Structures are given as C-alpha cells and as structure tokens.
Amino acid sequence: MLYNKTKIFFFIFLFNTVFTQIVINEFMASNDSTIADNYGEFDDWLELANNTLSPVNLYGWYISDNDSEPLKYQFSDSLYILPDSILLLWADNDIDQGINHLNFKLDSEGEEIVLTDPNQILIDSVYFDQLATDFSYGRYPDFIGDWGTMNNSSPGELNFPHDNNQYTDAISLTPNPGLYEEGIYVSNSTDLNGIDVYYTMDGSIPDTNSNPFSEPIHLTESTVLRVIALEPGLLPSRVRTFHYLINTNYNLPIVALAIEPDNLPIGDQEYNLHVSYFDKFGELGFNTDAGIEQHGSEAPQRSFRIEFKSEYGSPHIDYLVFPNRSYTRYKRLILRNASNDRFPSDGSDNRTHLRDGIIHNVYSQLYPNGGYSSFQSVHLYINNSYWGIYHLRERQDRFYIEELFGYDDVDLLERAMGYPDYRNAIEGDWDNYDELEIFIENEDMSLPDNFEVLKNNIYYEEFLDYWILEIFMGNFDWLVNNMKFFRPTSGEDKWRWLLWDTDHGLGRDHYQEGIYWGNVETDYLSWSTGLQGPRVGEGEYNKVIRAILRNDEGRIYFINRFADLLNTTYSNENLLSVFDSLVALVSDDIGYHAERWSANTLFWDNGLNEVRDYIIHRPAHIINHIINKFQLGSAYSITLEVPDTYNGSIIINSIQINDFPWTGIYFGDTPIKIKANPYQEVQNYSWENIGAISRPLNIESLYCDTIFRIIDNQLSVNTNNLISENYFLHQNYPNPFNSITQISYNLPEKSFVDISIYDLLGQKVRTLINGEHSAGFITLPWNSKDDFDQSLSSGIYIYIIQAGDFRETKKMVLLK
Incomplete structure (x- = not known):
C-alpha cells in the first residue's frame, strides 16, 4: 500500500546505511x-x-x-x-x-x-x-x-510461545441443535476411542464431576446441553453448547442463552455465556460465547446487553440480524424488554410492547441507512426457561457509528438522566458541541450568514425530521434523556442525531406537572420548542431547534416539512400499515409471552387500540398546534391533478407525488413551492389557467382549498390563458368571493412588481405588492381589507399589475 509521497528522506546512519523492514x-x-x-x-x-x-x-x-x-x-x-x-x-x-x-x-x-x-x-x-x-x-x-x-507477556524481551498446552478436540452431537416438533434422542457423533465425555443440562459448565455421556439422552422438552471431552494425557476440550428447542410452535426467531445458574439473575457486572440465534424457520444463524450484563433498570423481565469479545469467543458476529441493514458485522446487541412500554406492567392496560419498534420503523422509511436502532422481535430462552418476547436491537455506540457511518473517532454525546446537567460523553467530549451552542445562542440567527453557520454544522434537514418525529409521536422521555448525537472528532463531518428509546410515545400514559402527556391532544410542539415546562430547562436543552425557528427560512422549512410529512409518512394510511405489520408479527405469539408473565392479553389489545386511536387522531391536533405556535391563519387542502397522458411526478416542497389525484393539507401564511417533474417532452402540458409547467409555482400563501391541474394542450379546448414565457395576470379565484380571494400572475423574469386594488371611483384601496420578485408563478391572497386593515363593502373592484413595461387590468366581485 503506497501513500501519497510528499517528501523523500535520505538517512546517513551512524553505523551503516540500511534499507530494512522493521x-x-x-x-x-x-x-x-x-x-x-x-x-x-x-x-x-x-x-x-x-x-x-x-x-x-x-x-x-x-x-x-x-x-x-x-x-x-x-x-x-x-x-x-x-x-x-x-x-x-x-x-x-x-x-x-x-x-x-x-x-x-x-x-x-x-x-x-x-x-x-x-x-x-x-x-x-x-x-x-x-x-x-x-x-x-x-x-x-x-x-x-x-x-x-x-498469556505471559514479555515487554522488551523475546516472546514466549503462544500456547504450550494440548487440548482434547471438541466433540459433536447429533442431531444438530435447533427446533424440533417432538422429543429426540441426542447422541455423540464423534469416535470417542477412550475419550471421556461429560455434560450438564442446566446451563452450568461441565467438568469431570458432571454427568458422564455414556448413552443417548432422551429430551422431551427444551433443553441446553453443555459438553466437554477429556482424552488421557491432555487437557479438557473447550465447552460446546447445544440448544434443543422442542415443541415451541413459534413464528418469531429465538435467542437461546446458556449461563452458569449461579450467575442468575444477570446483574450489572459482565458474565460469560453462550448465545445461539435461530431464525423463524429454525435454522441456526449464529452461536458463540459472549459477555452479558443487565441493560437499564431492574425488572421482572429485564433487558440485557450482549458483547462479543475475543476473550470469550468471536470478537464479533457476522450475520444478517436485521434485514433492513446492509451490514452483517455486530460487536454489541441489546435484548430489550420494551422498557417503559413493557407488557405486562403493573396492571396497566396501556402497554403494547411495540411502541419503540413502530416509531423506529417509521423513521427508517425516511432514512433507511440512518441513525435509528434496528428492530427484530424474538423469543428468549435462558438455560431451559422461557423468558418471553424481547426485541433484539442495535446498540448505539462507537462500533455502531463506525459500521454505519464510517467514523471510528467521534464525540458521541448523550442527554441522559443520572449525569450532571444531563450530559454524558459516551465517547470524546462536549467541547466542540458547546462551541456551536454558544454561537447560536449569542448570534443573531435571523441573519443569513449566521444561519448558514448552523446549517453547515448539523445535518439540518435530518435534524428537523428527527425533531418532527419526536413531536408527532409525543415522546415525553426526551430532551434531557435519550437524546444522542455525534460528530467525528476531526470535524470533517457534521453533527448528526440518533433516534433512541421512544417507548413513551404514541400515547403511553404518563402524568407530570398536572399534564397528561399521553393525551393525543398534548402539544409537544410548543413544549419541545419553547422555554417553559418540564425537561426544557428554560431553553437549555432545545437550543438548536429554537435557533432554527428564529430564522425565517428555518421556520418556513419546518412548517412545510411538517406538512409534507403529515401528508405522506405520517398519514393514517402509512402509519397504520406500519402498526398493523408489526402487530401481525407478534400477535400469534403474544399468548406465550402473556402466559410466561401471568398477563391478560385483553390488556395488550386495549393498548393496541389506544395506539391505533392515537395514530388516527394525532394529525388533526398537530395541525392545530402548528397554527397556534406560528400564528397561522388556517390550513387548507391542495389537490394535484394530471391528465392520463401525463407521465411524470409533481414535487411539492420536499416531497415527490407520483399517484394522482393527490390531496394534502398545507398552511396559510406560508410560501409553498410546486414543480412539475415530467418524464417526457413538456411542450404539450401546462398548468390550467396559469402557464407552462417548465416554471415552478411559488404560492405566497393559501387562503382557501385549491386545485392545481396539469392539462394536455392537445386535448384542451380552451388554451387562451396558457402562456409560458410572457407576463400574465390571471383572473382572481374564487370570483365572486366572500372575504378572501387569490390573485395570481406570471413573471418570465425577475421584475419589480406593483399590484394595487381600486374601487369603481378610481380610488386605490389596497397595495398587495410593491417590490421586486423572482420569476415564476406567484399567488397573493387578498382578505377584502384596505391598507388600514378596514373591511371593504360589497361591490366591484379593479386590480392592476405593473411589471416593467407590462400592465394589465382585471375586475373582481366582492359579495358579503
């Protein structure tokens, strides 16, 4: 391997000139x-x-x-x-x-x-x-x-041999470990020839005092066999572990652990164990020795952290644990018990065991290779005991970041309970991030240059999607907890946020400071972007989002992006599809889990119904929260229609629409961009009553439900109003109107524009615009008020556009 050559050194050694490989x-x-x-x-x-x-x-x-x-x-x-x-x-x-x-x-x-x-x-x-x-x-x-x-290191001296001892070869058993519908006989498949074999059936490590393996063992229930072999004159073989799972009838994969019974229950220290993974078809995916310790707080069904280390066995596993990830190498995994959404939980009928998985699956739709924790539901056995349904998850640490993003030296930071000021440096330190927060808190973020500094230091659009997700899902266990973000210590890349632990979302019941945070109506937008309320710290823990919303560009993008997501990813259709698919994966097996933990599945059904209701009703409340937060007029529908001959899509703000007709909800007092994206020649298509589809539509604000329709000029009878490269003033819509109408016009180039409204006496009553505007299709609302914000009476009004040398006049009728 040759690196770029920048210098050539010539050495005159004290003794001889040498060229060697040390x-x-x-x-x-x-x-x-x-x-x-x-x-x-x-x-x-x-x-x-x-x-x-x-x-x-x-x-x-x-x-x-x-x-x-x-x-x-x-x-x-x-x-x-x-x-x-x-x-x-x-x-x-x-x-x-x-x-x-x-x-x-x-x-x-x-x-x-x-x-x-x-x-x-x-x-x-x-x-x-x-x-x-x-x-x-x-x-x-x-x-x-x-x-x-x-084993015997020799710093500064000649090395000792790696290993002077000889071990007995490990043996094999037949049949292979796996899933069996009925009882089996297990026998030794190795030619013993004087070799003694010993076994245990309780997860303990066998020795010469254990049961001698002298004849086939009849198994009628799920059992872990651990065996060693001993040949005279040699050391015992390594321990081999065989999991036989009998008459399980599960639909989910199985993780089987074997551990010394004296090490149960598994606590905060690390223990050696053997782990085997069987896919849903019963095929062995991986098996190796590893380390295990408790993950999170104690519970009857507690979570575990598994780490693959060379001191136990393999330093990592190489297996496609999560089909939605492209990589197969894992250093650490979490066996998660659903934590705050664990079913059952103290008699609560609000738990589903699925909330976190649903939310991470939704986020993965936005960022398939992004910073979320992949999710695989499994059954767990510890030794011979069934422990219910767990969720196998990626652990978000430096190995995860290196595998997913390619950086091995990072500042990986976390807002977490139990640390001073909720600051935990998992890797690196807070210095660079603190500098960014100091800048955005002390500089005027309304200035474009300052705002660009912020955007250049974070994954801006991804950050907003992360924040919007937490708001929509209503996750209270956040801001000062479960918030992770990282950046390479070299500064060669931006800060990126990682989604983790959202069990408190989707209506999980929780009361604090007189507020029911699981209520579908609870305003997480105002809370997470404001200065008041629990976990906000008077703005200490939401500085980045507040800085973005202090900038006009940032605020407009946030509003429109939220609307785009409400119309697509967070639509009832999509969310219920994700919800139903995950429920279907575990529904046939939840009875085994409920029996293990003495639970009533009616409580689980009730929790599922509450999540379903939350999904259905949440968008309407979010719309009101956005209107209230940003003091917007209202929300209106935009409908996009195309002829059957149109081969293409339409881009509205940040989303691409491919199926028509399509309707979405957007907000007044907020500029919206719409752009046709045809896959063929565009000469034959135009926006109805607007102009050529080659130019984007820049809607300054919505004031009513609006249809934007692409028409095929060859099939259209009336094409008098269709222009592509000329100035044009459109008839207001609706007309006649009651209090609110929209006036649209085309600019073929950047121009100074004046649009004014006059009564029939020729008196100017309102100036809608008097300034420079970029080329395109522009829509301006008029609320039937004059320049002094006084409502005008019914009658005929004239509106005139002056743009460069172009001047045109049209009439409209106000009816009250």
Missing part, C-alpha cells in the same frame, strides 16, 4: 500491572523489532493506530533499534514524557497498528480485536511468526 512484534492494549514506564505509569505499550545485522534509526518513520491516518505520529528525533533487538514504546498519548512515548493510546476493544517508512510506504500492520487486561498480542517466533494472544 516489524511490530508485540503490544498490550490494557496494562494494569504488567510493566510501568519511567514515570511509574502502567501505560499501553508496543514493541518494534529489528531482525537485521545493522542498526536502524527511526528518525522520519511513522506509526499510527488508525489505518486511515497512517502518518499520525512521526519520529522527529534519532531513535535507534540495534541489530536483532527490540525497542519498547509507550502508547500513552503523552509525548512530553520522552522520545519513546507516542501521541496515541491503544484501544483494548480492538483496532490496528500501522508502521510506515519515511517514504510513506506501509511496512507492517496488525489488526486486533478485544484484548483482556494484562494480556499481550505478539508474534512467535519473534519478528516473523504468527500473531497470537500471549
């Missing part, structure tokens, strides 16, 4: 007590080895813990490695302690070490997974041997 020989990524440096500190360390007959000066060489940044540290002083010798370096990120101290630390969770010569040519590298404390990873034989874990 190698990485051994390292330790978690040093607790093995060796201290010259400051008495137990830091990470690594060895470089010189297997030649000449000394090598490291001056100008590079070493790094990141293969995407191979030139991270350059040796800027003469540092020699003598022939056939080893040099010990300290990876402590403290170069002030001497020339053998590097500017990075090693990650015991796994990363890489890269060695590059002065010509920026890669010389050696090693990639490693998680290492236990005080275990090193090294070559044997030194310099040229294979890599392996060193």
Whole structure:
C-alpha cells in the first residue's frame, strides 16, 4: 500500500546505511500491572523489532493506530533499534514524557497498528480485536511468526510461545441443535476411542464431576446441553453448547442463552455465556460465547446487553440480524424488554410492547441507512426457561457509528438522566458541541450568514425530521434523556442525531406537572420548542431547534416539512400499515409471552387500540398546534391533478407525488413551492389557467382549498390563458368571493412588481405588492381589507399589475 509521497528522506546512519523492514512484534492494549514506564505509569505499550545485522534509526518513520491516518505520529528525533533487538514504546498519548512515548493510546476493544517508512510506504500492520487486561498480542517466533494472544507477556524481551498446552478436540452431537416438533434422542457423533465425555443440562459448565455421556439422552422438552471431552494425557476440550428447542410452535426467531445458574439473575457486572440465534424457520444463524450484563433498570423481565469479545469467543458476529441493514458485522446487541412500554406492567392496560419498534420503523422509511436502532422481535430462552418476547436491537455506540457511518473517532454525546446537567460523553467530549451552542445562542440567527453557520454544522434537514418525529409521536422521555448525537472528532463531518428509546410515545400514559402527556391532544410542539415546562430547562436543552425557528427560512422549512410529512409518512394510511405489520408479527405469539408473565392479553389489545386511536387522531391536533405556535391563519387542502397522458411526478416542497389525484393539507401564511417533474417532452402540458409547467409555482400563501391541474394542450379546448414565457395576470379565484380571494400572475423574469386594488371611483384601496420578485408563478391572497386593515363593502373592484413595461387590468366581485 503506497501513500501519497510528499517528501523523500535520505538517512546517513551512524553505523551503516540500511534499507530494512522493521516489524511490530508485540503490544498490550490494557496494562494494569504488567510493566510501568519511567514515570511509574502502567501505560499501553508496543514493541518494534529489528531482525537485521545493522542498526536502524527511526528518525522520519511513522506509526499510527488508525489505518486511515497512517502518518499520525512521526519520529522527529534519532531513535535507534540495534541489530536483532527490540525497542519498547509507550502508547500513552503523552509525548512530553520522552522520545519513546507516542501521541496515541491503544484501544483494548480492538483496532490496528500501522508502521510506515519515511517514504510513506506501509511496512507492517496488525489488526486486533478485544484484548483482556494484562494480556499481550505478539508474534512467535519473534519478528516473523504468527500473531497470537500471549498469556505471559514479555515487554522488551523475546516472546514466549503462544500456547504450550494440548487440548482434547471438541466433540459433536447429533442431531444438530435447533427446533424440533417432538422429543429426540441426542447422541455423540464423534469416535470417542477412550475419550471421556461429560455434560450438564442446566446451563452450568461441565467438568469431570458432571454427568458422564455414556448413552443417548432422551429430551422431551427444551433443553441446553453443555459438553466437554477429556482424552488421557491432555487437557479438557473447550465447552460446546447445544440448544434443543422442542415443541415451541413459534413464528418469531429465538435467542437461546446458556449461563452458569449461579450467575442468575444477570446483574450489572459482565458474565460469560453462550448465545445461539435461530431464525423463524429454525435454522441456526449464529452461536458463540459472549459477555452479558443487565441493560437499564431492574425488572421482572429485564433487558440485557450482549458483547462479543475475543476473550470469550468471536470478537464479533457476522450475520444478517436485521434485514433492513446492509451490514452483517455486530460487536454489541441489546435484548430489550420494551422498557417503559413493557407488557405486562403493573396492571396497566396501556402497554403494547411495540411502541419503540413502530416509531423506529417509521423513521427508517425516511432514512433507511440512518441513525435509528434496528428492530427484530424474538423469543428468549435462558438455560431451559422461557423468558418471553424481547426485541433484539442495535446498540448505539462507537462500533455502531463506525459500521454505519464510517467514523471510528467521534464525540458521541448523550442527554441522559443520572449525569450532571444531563450530559454524558459516551465517547470524546462536549467541547466542540458547546462551541456551536454558544454561537447560536449569542448570534443573531435571523441573519443569513449566521444561519448558514448552523446549517453547515448539523445535518439540518435530518435534524428537523428527527425533531418532527419526536413531536408527532409525543415522546415525553426526551430532551434531557435519550437524546444522542455525534460528530467525528476531526470535524470533517457534521453533527448528526440518533433516534433512541421512544417507548413513551404514541400515547403511553404518563402524568407530570398536572399534564397528561399521553393525551393525543398534548402539544409537544410548543413544549419541545419553547422555554417553559418540564425537561426544557428554560431553553437549555432545545437550543438548536429554537435557533432554527428564529430564522425565517428555518421556520418556513419546518412548517412545510411538517406538512409534507403529515401528508405522506405520517398519514393514517402509512402509519397504520406500519402498526398493523408489526402487530401481525407478534400477535400469534403474544399468548406465550402473556402466559410466561401471568398477563391478560385483553390488556395488550386495549393498548393496541389506544395506539391505533392515537395514530388516527394525532394529525388533526398537530395541525392545530402548528397554527397556534406560528400564528397561522388556517390550513387548507391542495389537490394535484394530471391528465392520463401525463407521465411524470409533481414535487411539492420536499416531497415527490407520483399517484394522482393527490390531496394534502398545507398552511396559510406560508410560501409553498410546486414543480412539475415530467418524464417526457413538456411542450404539450401546462398548468390550467396559469402557464407552462417548465416554471415552478411559488404560492405566497393559501387562503382557501385549491386545485392545481396539469392539462394536455392537445386535448384542451380552451388554451387562451396558457402562456409560458410572457407576463400574465390571471383572473382572481374564487370570483365572486366572500372575504378572501387569490390573485395570481406570471413573471418570465425577475421584475419589480406593483399590484394595487381600486374601487369603481378610481380610488386605490389596497397595495398587495410593491417590490421586486423572482420569476415564476406567484399567488397573493387578498382578505377584502384596505391598507388600514378596514373591511371593504360589497361591490366591484379593479386590480392592476405593473411589471416593467407590462400592465394589465382585471375586475373582481366582492359579495358579503
């Protein structure tokens, strides 16, 4: 691998001029007590080895813990490695302690070490997974041997062999682990030939005091078998674990755990266990030893965090756990119990076990490769006991971010309960994010330049979609909790928010400060964008959204984007489709779960009905919340129609419409953009009574329900009003009208426009516009009031447009 060459160094060595490959020989990524440096500190360390007959000066060489940044540290002083010798370096990120101290630390969770010569040519590298404390990873034989874990590390000295012990080969059983409809006989499928085999059936690790496996075992119920083999003169084999699930009749996949019974119940410390995953057809997906600990708070059905580590077995799994993700490598997974939406829960009839999954599935429609936690419902067995329905989830940590977004060094931050000021730095620190918040709080965000700074530092549109989702779904457990966001520490990318833990949404019952937060009418828009109320902190915890809404562009985009989503993703049709699909996945199996936890499924049905009602009625209340928050006049329908011959779509604001006729709800006092997107020649099509479809329609405001219709000119009888490249003043609509009408016009180019309204005596009563406007189709509302905001009487009125040299007059009738 050759990196871009920027310099060529010529070295005159003290002894001889040499051109050699020195190698990485051994390292330790978690040093607790093995060796201290010259400051008495137990830091990470690594060895470089010189297997030649000449000394090598490291001056100008590079070493790094990141293969995407191979030139991270350059040796800027003469540092020699003598022939056939080893040099010990300290990876402590403290170069002030001497020339053998590097500017990075090693990650015991796994990363890489890269060695590059002065010509920026890669010389050696090693990639490693998680290492236990005080275990090193090294070559044997030194310099040229294979890599392996060193039980006896040897910093600065020749390496010991990786392993001098011989183990008995592991055995196999027949039939294979899996799902069976009836009882089976399990036998050993390996030629024993004097080998003793021992087994357990309770999840414990077998030893020579366990049951001897001397004849087939008859299983009539779900059982975990753990076996070892022992050949005379050798050490016992590794433990093998076999899950046999009998007469289950489930529709969901199954996760089966085997763990020492003495380690139950699983608590906050990490325990070793074996995990197997069987898909819904009963096929084994993956099985390996791993670490497990409790995730979240204690509960009868508690959640668990599973971590795949080399000290237990595989450092990761490689399996398509979540079909909606393109990657298959996972370091950590969560077995989640639905948390605050857990069914059953203290007799509540409001729980569904599905709220969080529904919300994350909806968000995945907007961002299929975005920052949400994928969702797979499963049945869980711990040893031989059934534990009900869980949800297998992605854990949002640095491994998740690296896999999904490609960054391995990030500031991953979290607003979370239990931390000072609700600030938790999962990775990195808050410094860069704090700078952004200081800027947006102290600068005038109505100014375009300042607003651009904000937009350039966050995924602006994605952030607003995230915020809109939380508002629509009515998630109270937010703002100071369950809010995660990250950015690469290098600053090469923007801040991005991650969706996590939305169990309190979709009408989950919760009372606080006299407010029922599960009410479909509760105004989460005002709460989450304001300065008052619980968890807002007088605006401390919603600075970014408030900064956006202080800018006209930001406010208009937010309103229109909310309307776009109400008309598409958050429509009853779409949300109920997501809801019904997830309910269908678990409905046939929920009875097993209810029986396990002594629950009444009528409570589950009631919770589902409440979520369904919430979905159906929420949009109407959201519309009122938007009108009230932004003091808008009202909401009106826009209908888009096209002829059968039209082959194309129509873009309205941020969404593309492909099926017609289509109707959506939008807000008055808010500019709207509509653009035809034909897939064929456009000469034959026009907007009815407006003009050519080649230009976008810029509607300044809606004041009534409106139809925008594309017509086929070859099929249309009346085309007198259809123009494409000329100035044009349209007849107001409706006409006659009662209090409100719309006046539209076409501008072929940017122009200074004056539109004024006169009574029959020739007196000017109202100026609608007197200023410059860009080209396009423009609609202006008139509320039948004069320039002094006084209502006018019924009668005939004249409106005149003057745009450059173009002037035209039309009449309209006001009836009251």
